[in-house]
Amino acid sequence: MQNGKGRITEIIYGFDDSLLLRVDCPSALLPAPGQYLLADDGLADSVLAVPLFRAGTVPEVILQSSTPMPRHWLPGLELHLRGPLGHGFNLPAEVSHIALTSLGGGLARLLPLIGQNPLADIAIFTDAALPDLPVSVEVRRLADLPEALPWADFLALELTIEILPKLRTILGLAPHERPVCTAQALIISPMPCGALAECGVCAVPARKGYKLACKDGPVLDLKQLQW
Numbered sequence: 001m002q003n004g005k006g007r008i009t010e011i012i013y014g015f016d017d018s019l020l021l022r023v024d025c026p027s028a029l030l031p032a033p034g035q036y037l038l039a040d041d042g043l044a045d046s047v048l049a050v051p052l053f054r055a056g057t058v059p060e061v062i063l064q065s066s067t068p069m070p071r072h073w074l075p076g077l078e079l080h081l082r083g084p085l086g087h088g089f090n091l092p093a094e095v096s097h098i099a100l101t102s103l104g105g106g107l108a109r110l111l112p113l114i115g116q117n118p119l120a121d122i123a124i125f126t127d128a129a130l131p132d133l134p135v136s137v138e139v140r141r142l143a144d145l146p147e148a149l150p151w152a153d154f155l156a157l158e159l160t161i162e163i164l165p166k167l168r169t170i171l172g173l174a175p176h177e178r179p180v181c182t183a184q185a186l187i188i189s190p191m192p193c194g195a196l197a198e199c200g201v202c203a204v205p206a207r208k209g210y211k212l213a214c215k216d217g218p219v220l221d222l223k224q225l226q227w
């Protein structure tokens with residue numbers, strides 16, 4: 001983890017109407033897929049630090065906030081950055097069938113996983129808008145996910161804590177049943193302190209107590225969570 005400075009060079013409207021940032025910053029600060037940076041503009045009356053994640057499929061570094069981005073963040077603004085923070089996705093090299101789905105509204109933060117394992121077949125389950133994708137990526141409706149789950153040997157999700165009680169229904173699982181494959185979830189939550197103050201805002205119910213999304217995650221194995 002390092003502290004440094006970056007500068008917003010471009011604001012991009014994403015395929016899903018979200019705002020994406022192109023930021024010129026030291027490469028040592030850049031997060032891996034699922035990890036994050038905390039960014040603030042250093043203004044005394046400014047908002048809390050904003051978590052920024054890698055987003056999209058392009059090789060250039062594009063970042064997306066998981067909380068509303070301050071309106072005065074425009075190209076040219078200098079940002080104070082801290083990162084990379086937390087644990088990202090741990091994609092085993094041997095997986096061959098990868099399923100991606102976002103239940104938290106931001107599929108862009110899962111797209112950097114495309115290309116991490118070039119030999120794997122990838123299917124995205126969504127009813128939302130998508131950007132141009134490699135032709136090898138299959139796109140299916142979210143409702144197809146329960147039927148396709150046995151096909152996957154790795155499931156990457158993005159979700160908010162509020163989705164956890166409904167997750168079994170969405171995945172077509174019986175009560176207490178868990179996916180057979182490795183399943184990792186990027187938890188979308190405010191992370192104001194980034195584990196510095198242990199504020200607890202990002203606490204996620206776990207099988208034993210709580211996990212802090214900012215420190216133990218934000219990517220957590222579903223086996224660790226209470227759902």
Ligand code: FES
Pocket residue numbers: 190191192193194195196197198199200201202203212213214215
């Ligand atoms: S953001 Fe404060 S403990 Fe996670």
